[in-house]
Amino acid sequence: MDYKKKISEAIGSPLVTADDIMTAAEGHGDYALPCFKYARQLRKSPQAIAEDFAAGLGGCDFIERTEVAGGYLNFYLERKAFVRGVMAEDPGRPQLRSSGAGKTACIDYSSINIAKPFHIGHLMSTAIGGSLYRIYKYLGWNVVGINHLGDWGTQFGKLLAAYEEWGDKTKKLTLGDMLDLYVRFTEESERDPALAERGRTEFLRIERGDPDAVRTYEMFKATTLEEVNKVYARLGIEFDSYNGEAFYNDKMQPIIDELEAKGLTEVSDGALVVRLDDYGMPPCLIRRSDGASLYATRDLAAAQYRADTYKFDKCLYVVATQQNLHFRQLFKVLELMGREWAKNLVHVQFGMVSYEGKPLSTRKGHVVFLADVIENTVQKAREIIEEKNPDLPNKDAVAESVGVGAVMFFALGTQRIKDVDFDYDRVLSFDGETAPYLQYTHARCMSVLAKAENRAEGEPDPALLTDDDAYAVVRLLSVFGDVVLDAAEKYEPSVIARYLIDLARSYNRFYIAGRIITDDDALTRARLALTSAVARTIKTGLRLLLTEAPDRM
Numbered sequence: 445m446d447y448k449k450k451i452s453e454a455i456g457s458p459l460v461t462a463d464d465i466m467t468a469a470e471g472h473g474d475y476a477l478p479c480f481k482y483a484r485q486l487r488k489s490p491q492a493i494a495e496d497f498a499a500g501l502g503g504c505d506f507i508e509r510t511e512v513a514g515g516y517l518n519f520y521l522e523r524k525a526f527v528r529g530v531m532a533e534d535p536g537r538p539q540l541r542s543s544g545a546g547k548t549a550c551i552d553y554s555s556i557n558i559a560k561p562f563h564i565g566h567l568m569s570t571a572i573g574g575s576l577y578r579i580y581k582y583l584g585w586n587v588v589g590i591n592h593l594g595d596w597g598t599q600f601g602k603l604l605a606a607y608e609e610w611g612d613k614t615k616k617l618t619l620g621d622m623l624d625l626y627v628r629f630t631e632e633s634e635r636d637p638a639l640a641e642r643g644r645t646e647f648l649r650i651e652r653g654d655p656d657a658v659r660t661y662e663m664f665k666a667t668t669l670e671e672v673n674k675v676y677a678r679l680g681i682e683f684d685s686y687n688g689e690a691f692y693n694d695k696m697q698p699i700i701d702e703l704e705a706k707g708l709t710e711v712s713d714g715a716l717v718v719r720l721d722d723y724g725m726p727p728c729l730i731r732r733s734d735g736a737s738l739y740a741t742r743d744l745a746a747a748q749y750r751a752d753t754y755k756f757d758k759c760l761y762v763v764a765t766q767q768n769l770h771f772r773q774l775f776k777v778l779e780l781m782g783r784e785w786a787k788n789l790v791h792v793q794f795g796m797v798s799y800e801g802k803p804l805s806t807r808k809g810h811v812v813f814l815a816d817v818i819e820n821t822v823q824k825a826r827e828i829i830e831e832k833n834p835d836l837p838n839k840d841a842v843a844e845s846v847g848v849g850a851v852m853f854f855a856l857g858t859q860r861i862k863d864v865d866f867d868y869d870r871v872l873s874f875d876g877e878t879a880p881y882l883q884y885t886h887a888r889c890m891s892v893l894a895k896a897e898n899r900a901e902g903e904p905d906p907a908l909l910t911d912d913d914a915y916a917v918v919r920l921l922s923v924f925g926d927v928v929l930d931a932a933e934k935y936e937p938s939v940i941a942r943y944l945i946d947l948a949r950s951y952n953r954f955y956i957a958g959r960i961i962t963d964d965d966a967l968t969r970a971r972l973a974l975t976s977a978v979a980r981t982i983k984t985g986l987r988l989l990l991t992e993a994p995d996r997m
C-alpha cells in the first residue's frame with residue numbers, strides 16, 4: 445500500500461513523483477506535498493500551485509480532504525480505507541524485504557586491535573555496525589561483515605619480547621596479562637635501550653615468519669579473539685570475515701607499484717607519499733623511510749581486495765570521527781587511481797563516548813571494559829525486575845535481554861555523530877527513551893493478547909480504528925518500511941530508535957485512553973489486531989537494534 449505513489453498519480457502532474465510526497469508533521473494531515481520547487485517552472489506561487497493541485501483532486505476517493513497551507517498541500521486520507529490498507533498489509537513485508545536484492549554491502553565494523561582491551565569506546569562501532577548489518581540484511585542486501593583486525597605493527601614485537609622476558613608460560617595468557625606485559629615493556633624500555641632494540645628484532649622475527657615467533661603471535665591473536673567473541677556472542681554480533689591488517693601483508697605491492705606508475709607518488713624525507721595539497725589535505729603516507737607499510741597502505745589493499753572479492757555496491761567503514769582524515773585521504777587516493785567504485789566507500793562516523801561523566805582513555809588511566817559494562821547493566825536490570833516483578837519466570841533471561849538492550853539502545857538511540865555519556869540509571873530507565881521502555885511496551889501488548897486469547901479471531905473492522913488515538917498508531921505503523929529504508933540510506937540506526945519510541949508512546953496513549961478488551965466483540969477484535977501489529981513492529985524494530993523483546997517482563 446503505497447500512498448505516496450497513489451497520491452502522486454492522483455495529482456497527475458508529470459512534475460510530481462512519489463518521492464516528493466512526505467509524511468506529514470503532526471497536525472497537518474497524513475501526507476504533505478511541498479510545492480516550492482515547482483514555482484519556477486510553473487511560473488506561479490507555491491500557494492497557487494497547491495491550490496491547483498487540490499482542485500484537480502476532486503473525485504479521489506481515498507482522500508477525504510485537502511488543505512493548502514504556506515506552500516504545502518496537505519492530504520487527509522479517508523481513514524477507513526487507510527486503516528484497512530495498513531491492517532491488511534503482509535506482516536512479512538515481502539516488498540520491503542527484497543528492496544536490496546542483488547546488491548552487496550561490505551560493513552567494516554568493531555575492527556578491534558589485538559592484545560588491546562575491548563573497551564567501551566569500541567561499543568559504538570560494534571553496535572552501529574552490527575545494527576546496520578541487520579538492517580541491510582533485513583532489506584534483502586547481501587551483507588559482508590568484516591572485522592578488520594588491528595593485528596600488525598611493531599607493538600607485537602614489543603609484546604613478544606615482554607612475553608619471552610617475563611611471561612608465565614605455565615598458564616594460559618589472558619588479555620589482562622597482555623596489557624600488563626605491554627605496559628611493563630613500555631616503562632622498562634624507556635630506561636633500557638637494549639630492551640627497546642629487542643622489541644624491534646622480535647618484530648622482524650614475526651615479519652620473517654620465524655615459526656616460534658609466529659606461534660606466539662598467533663596465540664596473542666587467538667587469546668584476544670576468544671575474549672572478544674564472548675562479548676560478540678552476548679550482543680548477537682556476527683562477522684563474515686576477520687581479515688585484518690596482517691592479511692594484507694602480501695597484497696600491498698601491486699598498489700604501491702600502480703601508484704608509482706601513475707605518477708601519483710613523491711619521495712619526501714625518504715618516505716613514499718601521495719600529495720593531496722590540491723584537495724586541502726596533508727600527504728597520505730604510503731611507505732615509511734625504513735620501508736615499513738602503514739595503516740593507510742593496508743586500507744588501500746583492503747579496499748581493492750573487497751572490491752575484487754565481494755564486488756560491493758557499498759563499503760561502509762564504521763569508525764570514530766577521529767579517523768575522518770584517514771578515510772578522506774584513503775577515498776581520495778583510490779579516486780586518483782581511477783577506481784570508479786571509490787564513490788561507494790562511506791565513512792560512517794560517530795562521536796565520542798564518555799562514562800559516567802568522565803572521558804575514556806585507552807592509556808593506563810581510565811579503561812572501562814565493555815564486558816564489565818554489559819555485566820553490570822544486566823545485574824542492575826536483574827535487581828529492577830526482582831523489585832517490580834518478583835514472580836516473573838525466566839528472570840535471568842529477561843534481565844539479559846533488558847541489560848543488553850539498554851546498552852545497545854544507548855549506542856544506537858542517539859544520532860551517531862553526537863557525543864554520548866553512559867549512565868546506568870539513564871539507560872535502564874523504564875519510562876525514558878530507552879530499550880527497557882520499548883521492551884516494556886512490547887510485553888504490555890503481549891500480555892493483553894495473552895489475556896484475550898480467543899477474541900482476536902477474524903477480520904477487524906477498520907471503521908473501529910479511526911478515532912484519533914487508534915488512528916495515530918495506525919499512521920505510525922504505515923511508515924515502518926520508510927523508516928527502515930531511511931535508516932539504511934543515512935546509515936543511522938537512531939532513525940529506527942526514534943520511530944519505535946514514537947510508536948510506543950502513541951500505543952500507550954491509545955492503551956490508556958480506552959480499554960482494549962471490552963464486552964463488544966468487534967471493538968475488542970479491532971483493538972487486539974492493532975495491539976498485535978504494534979507488538980510485531982516493536983519486536984522487529986528492536987531486533988534491528990540488536991535487542992530482544994521478551995514476551996513478559
Ligand code: ARG
Binds near residue numbers: 552556592746761763
Ligand atoms: N583497528 C582500528 C582502530 O581501532 C580501526 C580499523 C577500522 N577499519 C579500517 N579498515 N581502517 O583504530
